[in-house]
Amino acid sequence: MSSKIKAKIDCCGSNFETEQVSILGLLTLSVPLTLICILLWIPTFTLGFIGPIKSLNSNLKTIINANLLLIEKQDILPRLRCNFSVWANPISPSLSRTVYDKFNIISLVLCWVLALSGVGLFV
Amino acid sequence: MFNFNPEKIRKDFACLSKDQKKAPIYFDNACMTLKPNVVTEAIVSYYNEHPSCHNRAAHEFGEVTTKKVHQAREQIDKYINCRSGESIVFTKNTTESINMIANMIDFKKGDVVLTTDLEHNSNMLPWQFLNIKKGVTFVQMPIPPVAEEFDLQEFQNILSKGKVKLVSVFHTSNITGIQLPIKEITKLAHENGAMVLLDAAQAIPHYQVDVQDLNIDFMAFSLHKAYGPTGMGVMYAKEEFLNKWVPFFVGGEGITDTTYDSCTLSQAPEKFEVGLQNYAGIIGSGAAIKWLSKINLKKAHDHLIKLNEQLAEGLLSLNGLKLIGPTQAKNRSGIVNFSTGNRNPAEICLMLSKMEKIMTRSGVHCGHSWFHKYELMPTLRASLAFYNTEAEVEVFLKKMRDLIK
Structure with a gap:
C-alpha cells in the first residue's frame, strides 16, 4: 500500500503516477496472454453447454478481465489518453469514457500491429 | 456592509466577470483564491506611482509607501482584532510564520509539542525538525477520516500527561474541512500551562478569526488564500512574545544601530521584518482584507x-465516489474531498480543466503522513469560495457524470 501511495503523490500530489508496471511486461506478457485468452474464449463460449468447457470459459473470462483491468490502470501516455477522452466528450460522454478505458489496450495492440508489420516488411 | 450576492461579488474579479462561457470554474480555493480587482489595482498603483521602500526613504515615494504599508498593517490588525499595542508581522506565507515561531520559542529537550495528525505538512515538519535538533517531543492527536468532530476529552487526556509546552493546530483542515473548537482547545491548553499556535490558513477567508476572543498566543496565515497577493503571509504573536523574542532572521531594517560587536534591535514588528520587503504585496494584502471586511461573512x-x-x-450519487471527512456539509467549510474509485484523480483533474475549465486539485493535499497512516489513496478536492455559484456546481457535476458513470 505504502509504495503505491508513494508512486502517486507529489507535494500536493498533482503529478501522475511514476512507478508503474513495466510497459515491456504488459506488451510481452499481458497483451499476448489477453489476446490468446480472447481467441480461446470464443469457441469455449459457443461450446459452453459442455460442463468442463463451461468452467474453462469462466476461467478464461477471469484472466481476460484481470489483464484488461491491469492494463487499464496503468499510465501509458496519460496526457494523450486524457486529451483523446476530452476530444471525444462533445461527441458522446460514453465514447469519451470508452476511449479513456480502452486507450491503453488499443495502444499496446497497435504496438504489436506495428511491430508485426515491420517484421512482415523485412520478411 | 452590503448584502451577500455571489453574482455581485463576481463582478469584482476580472477573470470571473468575463462572458459566462469563457469564465473558469475555480474550485481550487483552498490552495489560493482569485484576486479582486482592488488588489491588482493596489499592486499596480505601487509599481506605477510610488515604487520605493518604506521607513528608510525620506522622499515623496518613500512617504507614500510608508503610509500605505502602515495602513495595510492596521487593516489586518483590525480584521483579526489585535489588542492595543499588538501588531502583525508580515511574512512570506503560513509556512514561514510557523517556522519563525517554532524557532523563536525557547524549547528545551523533553518539551512536548501537541498537534493533530491531520495537519498540513507546514504545521508538522517544523516540529519534526525541532525533535531532531532539540529533542522536543512531537505528539499528534488522531483525527481519522470518519471523524465528525474533535475529541476534546482525548485532547484533555493528552494534555494532562504534562510537559506540553505548545499546542499547534489548524482551525479548518485543508484536507477534510473539519473545524476544531479553538476556544475550548485554548482554554484547556492554558489551564495546563501550554501555549497555543493557530494555523488559520484555511479559516481567514471564511471566518472573522478574533485573536482576543479565541485568546490564542500565536497565529499564522497566508494572504493568498484570503483574496490577497501570492507570497504574503502573517505571523501574529501576543505582545509579550513580540517584545522578548530575538528575531529568527536578522538584517537591515530589523535594527536601529550596530557596531562590529553588537546591535540595537528595532521595535516589533519591524525587528522581525528584515531586509527589503514585498511592499506591493503588503499594500495588496491591505486592499484584500479591506475588501474582505466589507463582505457579510455569515451570509457568505x-x-x-x-x-x-x-x-x-x-x-455521492455517482458510482464509486466516496467523501472523506465529516458527512455533514456544515462541518466541512468549503472543502469537498473525495476518492475517485478506480479513476486516477490527477487524470480527472486534468480532464475537467480541459473540458470545461474546471479547476480542482488532486493528490494528498500536503498531508502525506495522514494519507499513509489511514491507508488512503490520493483524492480529488473541490474547494469553494463565496464567489462560486450553484450553476457552477451543476456544470461540475454534469462533467463528473460524463467522466464517471
Missing part, C-alpha cells in the same frame, strides 16, 4: 455550506 458562509451540500450530494 451559509452560501458556501449550501454549495458544499449540493456538490457532495451530486458526487
